[in-house]
Amino acid sequence: MALIVVLPSLILLAVFVYGFIAQTVYISLTDWGQGAALALKPDTRFVGAYNYREMFTGFLNVRFRQDLVNMVFFTVLFVAASLGLGLMLATILDQRIRGEAFFRTVFLFPMSLSFIVTGTIWRWLLQPRGGVNVLPSYVGLPPASFLWLSSRDQALRFNWQALPIFAVAVAAAAFITWAAWLAARRRLRAAALAGLPGVVLMAWSAAGGLARLEILPFEEPHGFNLALIGVVIAATWQMSGYTMALYLAGLRTIPDELREAARVDGASPLQVYRYVELPLLTPITWSAVIVLGHIALKIFDLVFAMAGPDNAPTSVPAILMFLTTFRGNELAKGASIAVVLLVMVSFLIIPYLVATFRGRRA
Amino acid sequence: MRTSKWLAVLVVCVTLLACLGTAATSAPLSGSLEIFSWWAGDEGPALEALIKLYERQYPGVQVINSTVTGGAGVNAKAVLKTRMLGGEPPDTFQVHAGQELIGTWVVAGRMEDLSGLYASEGWKTAFPEGLLKLLSTDKGIWSVPVNIHRSNVLWYVPGNLQKWGVNVPTTWDDFLAIAPTLKAKGIVPLSLGENWTVTHLWESVALACLGKDKWEALWQGKLSWKSPDVVNVWRVFGKVLEFTNQDAPSLSWQQATDMVVKGQAAFNVMGDWAAGYMFTTLKLQPGKDFGWAPAPGTAGVFMMLSDSFGLPVGAPHRENTLAWLKMLGSKEAQDTFNPLKGSISARVDSDLSKYNAYLQSAAKDWRTNAIAGSLAHGVVANERFMNDFATVMEIFLSSRNPEAAANAAQAVAIQAGIAR
16 A cells, blocks of 8 residues: 555656666766767767776866865865854854844854855955955955965865875775784784785785876876865855754753753763763764765855856866766766766765664664 | 746637737737847847847747846756757757857757758848858858857057057067056056956967968868967967956956956957947947957957857747748848847948947958957857867966967867867
């Protein structure tokens, strides 16, 4: 009976979500985008992983790689800033201050705007010759000259070529540390098993295996574009009210008995906060990380409105996907960017789903 | 999209009923006509004027103005492509003459041949031959041009130049000679806006360095991007960029033009929609409040782009579209539309008295100069090349290395099927 009720939605889901995901994956393995890409019956061939190989190691796809780096830095900074600011605001509001409802509304309000509106407002505020840069001149200081959204300076630069070598080193170190940890607990057979891959990796690198991991024939520096700071500020402005609301709800569900018990045991207010309240907020932090994280990985509209389609210092893969597909007519390459995005989002979502599913069954 | 279809059905019913009621005066055409473009804002009134003209001639037809705003057509083109791929084409759509039309839609077999219309309307002599070449392949003529814009124009304020004691540069060497003086006075020598205006500047520099013949050879695959001539374009371009404003990526083209108007910058290279902006929006007088010259080193060459409309295969209201296209090509429609849009008529016989001083001078050049196609506006290269050229530009802007940019451009040209 229940099956009949959910069947229509299952079928719709299978076709319109998973069917189309499968179609996108298939398109990404073709060369759709040559010549008459927009013909009624475009001439496409199956090319396997060619598009993916090109994206990560091809000479012309430097922009894709930098966009990927941008996305990772943006996600980390945005999630951290929203969590920090949200927790701070919630903690302050939880002190039963006067006009709490008013402040709650004020802080939550930005979330009611769309990213397009936020982006447009912050585009004005972050004009290099206006907005926040002229603020210092109101107190008699010279105006700031930071090129929000267009600076070409980078921090934390690294060489793209070094990524696989770095990955091998980290993997080897992890295996060996694990083996050492097991050995220290006298579980020698397990330790030998765990250590083996580490030793093999090290031997293989020593024998010159690393040289074969060269993914680019030249050095390619990537890094954190300082121009992204402006986007992070705007996104945090919009979403920290949401984390505040989550944390505030969490703080309000903590039973007063727990706090009182801690106080009876002689805990100072700071200690109550640190050892009673914060640990109880952990599940909320995880849900917030999932929600904010997938927003950040898919971000498109905010950046498009703030910095335009072709501003490489703030570009992200979703924008590149849009331009590649709909401006460059390279539909297969656009599909492969979309698949890379999907994989990255599922790295975040799947462990969470598995954890909740297990938690519910237990 | 769905609603527009139902709307169309509704409109057809209503019009049929109306026709039954007034059977004696019924117009020959009925139904609807969906016009797809990215003309909104400053360009909206010009399109509205065309639609009014059409509605006067064909009162039975309901015109649906499907404008998708934003970003020089980026959004509109995305919507158009999804609709075409989904088998739901509009009746007619805006497309730049040249490779944007040929390389995207004609090679895909998505356009109807308009040779018959050209023959019956006598357009083969009404439009200049160079323009017709951009609209045709050996299989036919594929769209009707409504306007001509010039892309290689240098804008300035004559009074300001006099005050600063500089002359209008006729070559990029001239410009590089006077730029340090301007910079020393705290004036930006050349104002620049967001990314596509950088490509727009690049094409003017390239045309100046290469000349018209080598510029065309580049697009026919006869001149390598790695040849010393083209590497030199990047070198000169790099020097010119040193005299532009640092915050360029944050500015729209209008804001870059504003810098010249307000006296913050001396020059700006932009298409002649800048004249429309200064004349119509800012109410400045051409020749007095703002002056113009061909971009340095490009005198005698008219780098052009042209908006056109075509008839997609499978358009739901073919007859209405043909009537629309017939009207677009007429002298009356062109001289109604262009003075408002700030462009000139594509026809050689247009009535120049309807145009302002700038447009008259542009029309004179259009009839006498050599014609070259614009890169930034889809004339000379297909969309794949144009899209990837943004990456080439990015490689140059971050490395400032002419050889690296030239190598990347050659690779992109090979992928896009332009070079071998």
